[in-house]
Amino acid sequence: MKQLIAFVRKEFYHIFRDRRTMLILLGMPIVQIILFGFAITTEVKNVRLAVLDPSNDVISRQVIDRLDASEYFILTHRVQSPQEMEKLFAEGDVDMAVVFGTQFANNLYTGHASIQLVVDATDPNMATTQVNYASGIIADVQQEMLPPGLTPVTIVPQVKLLYNPQMKSAYNFVPGVMGLILMLICAMMTSISIVREKEMGTMEILLVSPVKPLFIILAKAVPYFVLSFVNLATILLLSVYVLHVPVAGSLWWLIGVSLLFIFVSLALGLLISSITRTQVAAMLISGLVLMMPTMLLSGMIFPVESMPLPLRVISDFLPARWYIQAVRKLMIEGVDISLVLTEVGILFFMAVVLILISFKKFKNRLE
Known part of the structure; x- marks a missing residue:
């Protein structure tokens, strides 16, 4: 154990001596999380749609059919209560819900009809696009269904934004920056540090030392694990106190999932180091x-x-995809850990597979 601690201390000295590496490791997270103020989005398609239609009249059905027939929306659920709709949002099964008022067709001619669009606004740009598409389709159906000669009464849908009512773009890019930074530090920097020893010819010197090869690998990985945890804390502090993005769910589960992702990234770094020289x-x-x-x-x-x-x-097959998805649920939506078990299970499976392959490949190269 004393030998492992000595090797870990040596690796920390190597990292702290290189100012450029320290600038990348500790400065880049701060720069990226500030610069990623506006996320780039593309045209939205395949939006999963839920419908709550207590009136079930000819006009409401026409609106639903038109939404489902468009290339932007896919009708996936018909719900019977607001509680059922909220459960679907919490489980991540829908992106938008359309809620019709009672006697929608009769009230349409008097201007008292109501439609509410409930949107998952964790990605504000995507939510805005979804609302615009749905509002345009609803307005077209409304004009077509009114009898000839009747003055059109424009019904403006009410919009309810879940999880991000202020439509802040920071709610979207903070989980992505977390995944990007942790992947960069753990995978890229770990692989380079081990390959550097091979390229300089010092790996053979380390291998003939009394220290086991496993301890050498761990000594290379531990400093980047610690620095990744520091960066995780920095990102969370900047998110909460500078960008005002709250941690809506459990902070401890968020840290736990992040540590699992760090472990997956370290395994990727070891795998890269085993196949490159x-x-x-x-x-x-x-x-x-x-x-x-x-x-x-x-x-x-x-x-x-x-x-x-x-x-x-x-x-x-990208670990970052499942990590970002889990962080958005835990940090932005504030769901329970039971609703993130799929992402956690996939990351755990990736960690086991990657670490087994990495150690096997690394051992074969040493022989």
Whole structure:
């Protein structure tokens, strides 16, 4: 144990001596979380729609059919109560709900008809687009269904924004930046630190020392694990006190899921280090295989639901996608951990598989 502590201390000295590395590790999270003020979004498609229609008249059914027939919405649930609708939002099964008032068709001619659009606003740009699309379709149906000669009465849908009523873009990009930073530090920096020893020829010196190879690997990984935890705390503090993004759910479960994701990222870094021999190769693999897909396919910037099927399949294999999804549920929506078990289970499975492959590959290279 004393040998492991000595090696960990040595790795900390190496990191702290390099000012450029320290700037990347500790400065980049602060810069990114401030600069990511506006998330880039694409055209919204395949929005999962729930409907609460107590009137069930010809006009309300026409509105529902028109929404379902559009390329933007998919009718997935018909609910019978507001409580059932809220449960679907909490479980992440719907993105928008349309709530009709009673006797909708009769009240339409008098101007007393009401429609409410309930939207998951954790992604404010996406929520705004969804509301605009739905409002346009509802207005078109309303004009078509009124009898000839009757003065049109415009019914403006009421909008209820869940989880992010102020429509702050920070609610969307904070979970994404958390996933990006932790992936960068744990995977990329860990792989480079181990490959650097191979490239400089010092790994052989370490391997002939009395320290077991497992302790050498752990000594390389522990400093980045600690720095990742520091960055996690920094991001959360900036989010709450500077960007005013509250932690709506359990802080302890949020930290626990983050530590699991850090472990997955470390395993990825070890895997990259086992299949590369130069720092340039490790940088290229980390950038092309990890960083770019994490930014583009994880849901950090672009909604996964709007991507083509092949890209959605690829995103299923990205750990950052499940971590960002879990953080949005725990931090922004404030759901219970039982509703994030799918994401946690996938991350745990990835961690086990990656760490087994990494150690097996690394051991084979040492022989």
